[in-house]
Amino acid sequence: MTTGKPIKVAMLGCGTVGTEVARLLREQRHDLAARIGAPVELTGIAVRRPNKHRDAPQELLTTDSAALVESDVDVVVEVIGGIEPARGLLLSALRAGKSVVTANKALLAEHGPELYAAADASGADIYFEAAVAGAIPLLRPLRESLAGDRITRVMGIVNGTTNYILSAMSATGSGYGETLEEASRLGYAEADPTADVDGFDAASKAAILASLAFHTRVTASDVHREGIASVTAADIAAATVLNRTVKLLAICERVTGQDGAEAVSVRVHPAMIPDGHPLASVGGAFNAVFVEADAAGQLMFYGQGAGGAPTASAVLGDLVAVARNKVAGGRGPRESAYAELPVRPMGQASTRYHISLDVADRAGVLSQVAAVFAEHDVSIAAVRQEGRPTDASLVVITHAATDAALRSTVDKIAGLPVVREVVSVMRVEGEES
Numbered sequence: 001m002t003t004g005k006p007i008k009v010a011m012l013g014c015g016t017v018g019t020e021v022a023r024l025l026r027e028q029r030h031d032l033a034a035r036i037g038a039p040v041e042l043t044g045i046a047v048r049r050p051n052k053h054r055d056a057p058q059e060l061l062t063t064d065s066a067a068l069v070e071s072d073v074d075v076v077v078e079v080i081g082g083i084e085p086a087r088g089l090l091l092s093a094l095r096a097g098k099s100v101v102t103a104n105k106a107l108l109a110e111h112g113p114e115l116y117a118a119a120d121a122s123g124a125d126i127y128f129e130a131a132v133a134g135a136i137p138l139l140r141p142l143r144e145s146l147a148g149d150r151i152t153r154v155m156g157i158v159n160g161t162t163n164y165i166l167s168a169m170s171a172t173g174s175g176y177g178e179t180l181e182e183a184s185r186l187g188y189a190e191a192d193p194t195a196d197v198d199g200f201d202a203a204s205k206a207a208i209l210a211s212l213a214f215h216t217r218v219t220a221s222d223v224h225r226e227g228i229a230s231v232t233a234a235d236i237a238a239a240t241v242l243n244r245t246v247k248l249l250a251i252c253e254r255v256t257g258q259d260g261a262e263a264v265s266v267r268v269h270p271a272m273i274p275d276g277h278p279l280a281s282v283g284g285a286f287n288a289v290f291v292e293a294d295a296a297g298q299l300m301f302y303g304q305g306a307g308g309a310p311t312a313s314a315v316l317g318d319l320v321a322v323a324r325n326k327v328a329g330g331r332g333p334r335e336s337a338y339a340e341l342p343v344r345p346m347g348q349a350s351t352r353y354h355i356s357l358d359v360a361d362r363a364g365v366l367s368q369v370a371a372v373f374a375e376h377d378v379s380i381a382a383v384r385q386e387g388r389p390t391d392a393s394l395v396v397i398t399h400a401a402t403d404a405a406l407r408s409t410v411d412k413i414a415g416l417p418v419v420r421e422v423v424s425v426m427r428v429e430g431e432e433s
């Protein structure tokens with residue numbers, strides 16, 4: 001029996017995700033009402049151009065998103081994306097005590113604290129499971145299930161579009177442009193796909209993950225970011241020869257300095273991982289995230305990280321949570337940023353490099369290259385040299401060193417007269433250093 005007062009919901013945006021949210025709300029209304037203890041009523045959908053939404057319930061469409069937020073609703077679901085007008089609309093909803101469900105990682109990674117503060121002031125909820133790794137329950141486990149543990153590392157593939165592109169490039173040698181177009185057509189890419197390709201989307205997600213995992217405010221600008229635009233066919237070929245795979249990784253770590261003080265390190269960049277690593281087999285738009293915590297040990301979360309229906313699943317889960325809180329009179333978790341750990345600059349991060357060089361095939365080349373590594377205190381883990389008729393290929397994999405030392409090493413090597421070309425430089429992750 002669902003006798004409770006209806007929970008009135010306004011939805012902002014009706015694109016890839018919003019269309020699926022509206023469909024699930026309609027198709028699952030009886031089950032949702034039973035699970036919440038009150039029916040859910042979608043009272044309006046704000047869009048920019050109503051004539052582009054012929055399949056949506058026409059009587060609910062409006063172009064006046066501000067008026068919709070101000071109307072008599074309990075919950076605002078935001079699936080527009082971007083900073084404005086989403087930010088202003090959600091602040092106005094939260095200030096009026098209306099709970100918010102959003103899929104907007106860009107907004108949370110830049111203005112999360114402001115939104116939390118508005119929610120606190122009025123006692124409203126803010127939930128955003130869809131913002132990171134789509135359908136995969138990941139933020140709720142970090143915010144709630146692991147709230148009693150000490151998380152040390154979160155590492156994974158959190159962008160479906162770039163994973164789709166890299167998977168296709170390495171499986172079939174497909175071109176970059178055609179694969180990106182396909183990812184957009186399938187609804188994985190952001191409205192501006194450079195957000196995916198240049199790593200902004202993954203960096204926003206990394207900021208959200210690090211904030212939750214380490215109880216510290218981390219914004220998108222704190223995240224070291226490199227996208228996949230610089231990944232070449234040569235990088236992928238170099239990885240294949242070494243039984244490795246190139247993935248765009250988001251890595252959030254709790255690190256301890258020589259003085260014993262803790263900090264966080266948050267970065268997004270392409271990296272080679274061994275083919276046997278569980279992340280190597282994550283293909284297409286799938287996402288997978290490893291979480292390491294002191295007591296729990298290693299956890300892995302895997303599933304669809306993009307696409308309309310998977311993302312809508314996470315939105316609906318949040319909607320049920322905030323609606324239940326409305327019915328029962330409780331609240332979800334607030335911001336937890338008490339640890340206030342500093343964010344360590346990328347130059348101090350400890351990483352490993354794979355460097356592939358085209359060198360002159362003559363005596364003494366290897367020792368000249370090795371000397372540059374020694375000079376920068378970068379220890380070599382493995383070297384592979386192959387002679388060709390007039391030159392040679394030299395591949396070096398390092399042990400862990402600071403990113404700054406590795407960068408200087410590569411710069412100096414590139415200037416050696418015996419080095420004809422630096423063919424590929426890529427970080428190595430997922431194996432013993």
Ligand SMILES: NC(=O)c1ccc[n+]([C@@H]2O[C@H](COP(=O)([O-])OP(=O)(O)OC[C@H]3O[C@@H](n4cnc5c(N)ncnc54)[C@H](O)[C@@H]3O)[C@@H](O)[C@H]2O)c1
Nearest residue numbers: 013014015016017046047048079080081103104306307311
């Ligand atoms: N597509 C995915 O796979 C996916 C996955 C996870 C999270 N997200 C996030 O979900 C959000 C929506 O993504 P999407 O893929 O559905 O985008 P989309 O571009 O397909 O849809 C956006 C919708 O917002 C509407 N809109 C834009 N400006 C508006 C305004 N000023 N007022 C009212 N409506 C406006 C557009 O008309 C469109 O209907 C974004 O924050 C995105 O990052 C998307």
Ligand SMILES: N[C@@H](CCO)C(=O)O
Nearest residue numbers: 159160161188190306
């Ligand atoms: N554009 C994003 C959507 C999911 O957040 C991606 O490709 O992963």
Ligand code: NA
Nearest residue numbers: 129132134136
């Ligand atoms: Na999620």
